[in-house]
Amino acid sequence: QQQVKQSPQSLIVQKGGIPIINCAYENTAFDYFPWYQQFPGKGPALLIAIRPDVSEKKEGRFTISFNKSAKQFSLHIMDSQPGDSATYFCAASSQTRGKLIFGQGTELSVKP
Amino acid sequence: EAGVAQSPRYKIIEKRQSVAFWCNPISGHATLYWYQQILGQGPKLLIQFQNNGVVDDSQLPKDRFSAERLKGVDSTLKIQPAKLEDSAVYLCASSLNRGPYSGNTIYFGEGSWLTVV
Numbered sequence: 514q515q516q517v518k519q520s521p522q523s524l525i526v527q528k529g530g531i532p533i534i535n536c537a538y539e540n541t542a543f544d545y546f547p548w549y550q551q552f553p554g555k556g557p558a559l560l561i562a563i564r565p566d567v568s569e570k571k572e573g574r575f576t577i578s579f580n581k582s583a584k585q586f587s588l589h590i591m592d593s594q595p596g597d598s599a600t601y602f603c604a605a606s607s608q609t610r611g612k613l614i615f616g617q618g619t620e621l622s623v624k625p
Numbered sequence: 626e627a628g629v630a631q632s633p634r635y636k637i638i639e640k641r642q643s644v645a646f647w648c649n650p651i652s653g654h655a656t657l658y659w660y661q662q663i664l665g666q667g668p669k670l671l672i673q674f675q676n677n678g679v680v681d682d683s684q685l686p687k688d689r690f691s692a693e694r695l696k697g698v699d700s701t702l703k704i705q706p707a708k709l710e711d712s713a714v715y716l717c718a719s720s721l722n723r724g725p726y727s728g729n730t731i732y733f734g735e736g737s738w739l740t741v742v
Binding site: 556618 | 629665666667668669670673681716718730731732733734735736
């Protein structure tokens with residue numbers, strides 16, 4: 514019940530494409546859903562986050578879509594660029610526990 | 626603003642040896658985390674400190690791992706004796722206060738890479 518399942522494991526798109534990464538969770542107590550971006554040799558960095566009271570959040574080229582009934586959320590990257598090539602992790606936590614549970618990660622490669 | 630500092634960046638040890646990692650969080654951050662990231666997986670929380678008290682150490686293998694945060698600032702994570710499966714990146718992170726919410730963003734260091742041979 515504490516798991517966050519992420520797919521796909523890897524993704525290759527052409528520059529300008531719209532990669533979509535999906536995550537699913539089971540614990541209905543989760544109420545905070547961030548996405549982290551990690552470049553090789555670096556620590557993860559917060560990209561964008563959403564709470565379950567909204568269905569979509571957009572920051573620049575990054576959009577989170579959230580489906581509370583299906584317990585799923587996804588990251589969309591508009592007009593993807595080679596510089597977006599990185600590993601992306603979804604995560605979830607609850608206000609009471611605070612602990613972030615990470616998905617398995619998606620390695621994104623954007624080809625020029 | 627300086628980020629989360631970790632050292633050493635890389636360490637290779639033989640199994641059954643010991644190793645220690647050091648972390649200096651962002652100034653003023655009360656909450657400090659140690660995560661283990663095995664290659665190809667997401668980070669897993671090992672231990673969370675609030676100031677110098679332990680909030681969560683439920684996934685810390687206490688027979689071989691220990692961590693402390695004296696004076697509520699720097700922290701040290703120790704592994705003794707190391708096993709092959711401990712090969713991973715050990716990420717230290719900090720946040721202003723407890724909980725990863727708005728205003729409490731978790732900032733990660735670059736990690737300490739451990740290889741156990």
